[in-house]
Amino acid sequence: MTEEAFWQRAIELARKALLTCAPNPMVGAVIVKGGKIIGEGYHQVAGCDHAEIRAIKDAKKKGHDLKGAVIYVTLEPCSTYGRTPPCTKAIIENQFAAVKIGTIDPNPKHAGRAVKILTDAGIKVTVADRADCRELNEVFNARMEKGRPFIHLKWAMSLDGKLAAESGDAKWISNEKSRYEAHKLRAKYNAVLVGSKTVIADDPSLGIRLSKKERQPFKIVLDSEAKLSYNGRLTKNTPSEKIIIAVSQKAKADRIKKLKERGFTVIKTKGERVSLPELLKALAKLGISGILVEGGSETLTSFLKAKLADRITVFIAPKLLGGTRSPITQSLCQTPKKSPKIVWTTIKKFDDDFMLEGEL
Secondary structure, eight states: OOHHHHHHHHHHHHHTTTTTOTTSOOOEEEEEETTEEEEEEEOOSTTSOOHHHHHHHHHHHTTOOOTTOEEEESSOOOOSOSSSOOHHHHHHHTTOSEEEESSOOSOTTTTTHHHHHHHHTTOEEEEOOOHHHHHTTHHHHHHHHHSSOEEEEEEEEETTSOSSOTTSOOTTSSOHHHHHHHHHHHHHSSEEEEEHHHHHHHOOOOOOOSOSSSOOOEEEEEOTTOOOOOOSTTTTTOOGGGEEEEEOTTSOHHHHHHHHHTTOEEEEOSSSSOOHHHHHHHHHHTTOOEEEEOOOHHHHHHHHHTTOOOEEEEEEESOOOOSSOOSOOSOOOSSGGGSOOOEEEEEEEETTEEEEEEEO
16 A cells, blocks of 8 residues: 555545544544554544544554554644543554654644654654645634634525525425535534524524434524524424523623523623624634534625635525525625635535535
């Protein structure tokens, strides 16, 4: 096997944790000796063994001696005690000859620390600085580098750009395959966010309906005045600690108290409307690294106007609805030349629907 094959296997392993490891990063590791992979692993769930430890255990279970081996790991090994011991300690104790790192840890407190520890221990360290390893954790990286969660806007609309018929009926604009894909999108993030008007109009559950294996996301509602009762599908089968209500200064103290008594997390921001920058900073501190924003139109517009969106996914159905219910309710620019630039990265077809995905 070639070195590139070792890297591709480590990346393949990391991706297995796409739906399970948040808020931790996806990490894959392979141990190589004599030109062959003798152990492999990936980080499955936060709080459990890291990829390097799983790979070490895998190799030992197969009876291999790790002295002089090389470990390929997609992200710089952890070097501090947390819920698990540092992986650098295990790498040193098992006398690895070399460590090949796909990308440095984006956390400023940890970046490069493992490289120094391992080098000082006499282990040869190579940082490959691979784009594919970095792309594995764009969500985790956003929280580390920007101090806020990665924001992904998503909506489904008709061919003429409407979220719903003029009556307000939006079921269903997109087809069943598109809706399944939307659930896969939810599963990529550890939180889903909507505005209070969407809760009133659609009574959404915001859960993931793929299988019983996926962790369910936090459910965040922008409810400036804390007016909603939260007796609908949103709270059904959802632990209260996974519901976050964002309110503004206009929210009355007794309403906030009632929400907290139900076990909800309440984040209060300054101003008459929820301050998105302030909210996102607070959510990052809670460990929320990625948010899928599903609407409604005022909420989608607010994120775009604040320039807080990182990615957009739009499902377009071959239907003409007319009316005024557009996904973006306010002007974003004075001329087309100044509009937010979207770089399309994915175009897919689900029966008659199209899905467009791009970066902002």
